[in-house]
Amino acid sequence: MSEPRPGLRGFAQGMATTFKQMTKRSVTAQYPDVQPELPPRSRGVIALLEENCTVCMLCSRECPDWCIYIDSHKETIPAPPGGRERQRNVLDRFAIDFSLCMYCGICIEACPFDALFWSPEFEYAELDIRDLVHEKDRLRQWMWTVPPPPALDKRAADAKEWTKASQAGAEE
Amino acid sequence: MNVLEVVVTLLLVLIAFLTLPLLVGQMEHKAMAHMQARLGPMYAGAFHGVGQLVADGVKFAQKEDVLPERADPVIFRLAPVLGLLPYLVAMIAIPLSPTIVGIDSDLALFFVLAALGVAVLGPLMASWASANKFALLGGMRQAAQLVAYELPLVLAAASVAMAAGTLSLIGIVEAWQPWWLLWQLPAFVVFSIAALAELSRPPFDMPIADAEIIMGPLTEYTGLRFALFLLGEYAGIVVFSALAAVLFLGGWSGPGPEWLGVFWTLLKTLALAFVVIWLRVSVPRMRADQLQRLAWVVLVPVALGQLALTAVVVLA
Numbered sequence: 001m002s003e004p005r006p007g008l009r010g011f012a013q014g015m016a017t018t019f020k021q022m023t024k025r026s027v028t029a030q031y032p033d034v035q036p037e038l039p040p041r042s043r044g045v046i047a048l049l050e051e052n053c054t055v056c057m058l059c060s061r062e063c064p065d066w067c068i069y070i071d072s073h074k075e076t077i078p079a080p081p082g083g084r085e086r087q088r089n090v091l092d093r094f095a096i097d098f099s100l101c102m103y104c105g106i107c108i109e110a111c112p113f114d115a116l117f118w119s120p121e122f123e124y125a126e127l128d129i130r131d132l133v134h135e136k137d138r139l140r141q142w143m144w145t146v147p148p149p150p151a152l153d154k155r156a157a158d159a160k161e162w163t164k165a166s167q168a169g170a171e172e
Numbered sequence: 173m174n175v176l177e178v179v180v181t182l183l184l185v186l187i188a189f190l191t192l193p194l195l196v197g198q199m200e201h202k203a204m205a206h207m208q209a210r211l212g213p214m215y216a217g218a219f220h221g222v223g224q225l226v227a228d229g230v231k232f233a234q235k236e237d238v239l240p241e242r243a244d245p246v247i248f249r250l251a252p253v254l255g256l257l258p259y260l261v262a263m264i265a266i267p268l269s270p271t272i273v274g275i276d277s278d279l280a281l282f283f284v285l286a287a288l289g290v291a292v293l294g295p296l297m298a299s300w301a302s303a304n305k306f307a308l309l310g311g312m313r314q315a316a317q318l319v320a321y322e323l324p325l326v327l328a329a330a331s332v333a334m335a336a337g338t339l340s341l342i343g344i345v346e347a348w349q350p351w352w353l354l355w356q357l358p359a360f361v362v363f364s365i366a367a368l369a370e371l372s373r374p375p376f377d378m379p380i381a382d383a384e385i386i387m388g389p390l391t392e393y394t395g396l397r398f399a400l401f402l403l404g405e406y407a408g409i410v411v412f413s414a415l416a417a418v419l420f421l422g423g424w425s426g427p428g429p430e431w432l433g434v435f436w437t438l439l440k441t442l443a444l445a446f447v448v449i450w451l452r453v454s455v456p457r458m459r460a461d462q463l464q465r466l467a468w469v470v471l472v473p474v475a476l477g478q479l480a481l482t483a484v485v486v487l488a
Contacts, residue, residue, distance in 0.1 A: 014454040017208040028211045 040150040042120035043103045045134075046096055047142035052115035055089035059107035059116060067100035068107060069093060069133075094136040099129050119145040182264070185274045189260050190288035192441075193406035197225050199442070200365075200449045207453040216358070219464035224320035228399075235395035239304055247301035252393065252400035255294020261288035266414045267342050269424045269433040280341040282332055284415060285326060292318050292370060294404065295379065311390020313460065314379035317369055321376075325366035327475035328359040331482045332419045345423035355485065358478045360420040362471050364444075367412040369463070371405065373448055375455040378463060414445035420421065 024049065029036060038044070060068035075166045080084045099163045101163035126132050134142075158166075184288075201224060205212025217223025239245060262284045264274030292314075299311020331338050335356065336347035359378055369376040372388075380388035387393075390401050417423060417440035424433030458466070 011455065015450065018450060018454045021209055022203060022206045024209070026206060026209050028209075030211075030214075168359045 038122075040118040040120075040147050041103060041118060042122075043118055044120040045124060045145075046095075046099070046101070046139065046144050047117045047119045047146050048094055048136060049115045049143055050091060050094070050136055050140050052113045053091050053094065054113055054115075055091050056083065056112065056126035058110045058112065062106050062110040064104060064106065064111065065100050065102060068095040069095040070161075074121050084144070092134065094139060096139060097133045098124070099132040102125040117143065117146045119143075120147065121145045181274050185260070185264050189263050189407060192410045193403055194225050194257040195241070195442070196408045196409050196445045196449075198222065199446060200452075201225075201381070203242050203446065203449050204268070204453050207450070220486070225285045232395050232399035236382070238392070238394050240274035240392050242303040244301040244303070244322070247297050247393075249303060249397070250288070251294050251298035251389075252397040253294075253406070254297060255291060256404040256407065257289035258287045258294075259404060259411045262291075263407075263414075265341065266411065267345070268414075268416060268437045270342055270346070272273065272434055273342065276277050276340070276342055278295050278338070278343075278396070279401050281339045281419075284411075285329060286406075288370065288411065289316070289322065292322075294401070295372070298393065298401070301347060302389070302392040306385040306387075307391045309385045310379045310381075310391070313381075313385075314372065314389060316460070317372070317376065317379060317463055320362045320464055321366040321369035321471070324362050324475045325370060327417075327472070327479055328363035328366065329419060331359040331475070331478045332356055334409075335482050335486060337486070341418050341423075345418055345425065348422045348425060350422070356420055356478070356482070357484075358474050362475045362478070363416055363420065364447075365471060368382060368415065368448065368451065369406045371412060371448075373405075374452040376463065377457055378460060381457060404463065409445050409448050412442065413448065414441045416444055417441045 007009050041104060056068060057070055057073040060070050070091070072089050074087050075090045077086045077088060097135070105118065121142060124132075124134075157163075173376050198221075201221065202212045213221025213224035215221060216227040231408060239445060265277060265280040265283045265287075267273035267276070267280075296311050296318075299307040302308075332344060332352075335352065335420065336344040338344060338347065372379045378391060381389075385391070392396060415436070417437055421440045421444075423440070424437045425438035426432065430438075
C-alpha cells in the first residue's frame with residue numbers, strides 16, 4: 001500500500017481501497033461456530049499428571065500469585081524382606097485457582113518431574129468465581145487434551161535429554 | 173382518481189417507504205462490514221443476518237421511553253415524526269416509471285424539494301427541545317450546514333429543470349437524453365454532495381459527530397423515537413438517491429423493454445445509495461470550516477456556472 005495523498009487523488013485512493021477490500025474474503029474468526037486453530041504450546045489451561053507428582057511443592061512455591069494449593073500426607077511402605085521401611089508422599093489435594101492464575105507457566109517450568117503441562121483448552125468460564133478453582137480430578141482430566149509436543153524445528157539444537165543420553169552412551 | 177385508487181396508491185407508497193430504507197440499511201450493514209474486512213450481522217434471520225434490522229426494531233420498541241426533565245415535551249415528541257414524515261410525503265411524488273407514481277404533478281420537483289426542506293427541521297427541533305448542551309451544539313452545526321448546502325442543492329436541481337423546461341419529474345425524465353450525463357455532470361456532482369450534507373451522512377456528519385458531541389441532536393433520544401430518526405436517515409438516502417436517479421441519470425430510460433423501466437430506476441437508486449454507503453466508509457469527517465468552504469467556495473459557484481451553461485445551451 002502506498003502513502004496516502006492529499007486532495008482528489010487521495011480521495012480516489014481511499015475509495016479504491018475500500019472497494020478492493022469489499023471484494024476480498026473477510027478474515028473474521030467465526031469462533032463459536034468454528035473452533036480456532038490454536039498453535040501448539042497455546043496457554044489455555046494447566047493440566048496435572050497426578051501420577052508424576054511427588055509433592056515437592058516447587059510449583060506452589062514458585063507461583064508468583066500463590067494460586068496452587070497442595071495438601072499431602074506421608075505414607076509408610078512396609079519393609080520388603082531384607083529391606084527397611086520407606087516413606088513416600090501421597091497427594092491429597094492439588095488445586096489451581098484459575099481466577100488468580102496469570103498463565104505465566106512458571107509452575108510448568110519449575111516442575112522437575114513433568115507433572116504439569118499446558119493444554120490449549122480455553123472454554124472453562126464459570127458463572128461463580130469459586131468454580132474456577134480446579135481440583136486435582138479436573139486438572140487430571142485436562143491431561144487428555146494436552147497435545148504431543150511439536151517436533152523440533154529443522155536444524156534446531158537437540159533436546160537436552162537426547163544430548164545427555166547420547167553423551168552417557170559415548171562415555172560407556 | 174376515486175377513493176380506492178388513492179388508498180391503494182398511498183398503501184403502495186407506504187410499503188415502498190417501509191421496505192426500501194430497510195434494504196438500504198441492510199446494504200449498509202453488509203457492504204460496510206466487508207469494506208472493513210468484517211462480516212457484519214450473521215445470525216439474525218435465516219441467511220447472513222437478513223433479519224438484523226427487524227431485530228433492531230424490536231429492540232428499540234422494547235426500550236424505555238425517556239423524556240428528559242427539562243425538555244420541551246411537545247416539541248421533543250414531535251421532532252422524530254417531523255424528521256421522518258416529509259420523506260414519506262416526498263416519496264409520493266417521485267416516479268419509478270411514467271405509470272408508477274403516487275401523484276403526477278407539474279410541480280413535482282418543487283414539491284419534493286419543499287418536503288425535503290421540512291424534513292431537515294426534525295433534527296433542529298430535536299436539538300432545541302432536548303435541553304442538552306451536546307444536542308444544542310449538534311443543532312447549531314446542523315443549522316449552519318443546512319443553510320450552506322440548501323442553496324447548491326436547489327440550484328443544481330434547477331439546472332436540470334431548466335434543461336428539461338419543466339418541473340414535472342416525469343417530464344424531466346422524458347426530456348432526458350444520454351448526453352445530459354456529461355452536460356449536467358457538474359450539477360449531478362453538486363447535487364450529490366449537497367444531498368449528502370442535507371442528510372448529515374459522512375463525510376458531512378459533523379452535526380452528529382459521535383466522537384465529539386455524542387450523537388448531536390439525537391443525544392437524548394432512545395427507543396422508538398431514536399428508531400424513527402434512524403429510519404428517517406435511511407428514508408432520506410432512498411429519497412435523495414431516487415431523486416438524483418430521476419433528475420440526472422434518466423430514471424427509467426435504459427436498454428430493454430419498457431416494462432423493465434421500474435427496475436432501471438430502482439437499480440440506479442440503489443447504486444446511488446451504495447455510493448452513499450461507500451463514501452461513509454472511505455472518507456473522514458470534514459471540519460466546520462472545510463464544510464463551509466466547500467459549500468460557498470466550490471459548490472455554489474459550480475452550481476451557478478452550471479446554471480449559466482444550461483441557460484446558454486437551452487437558448488442556443
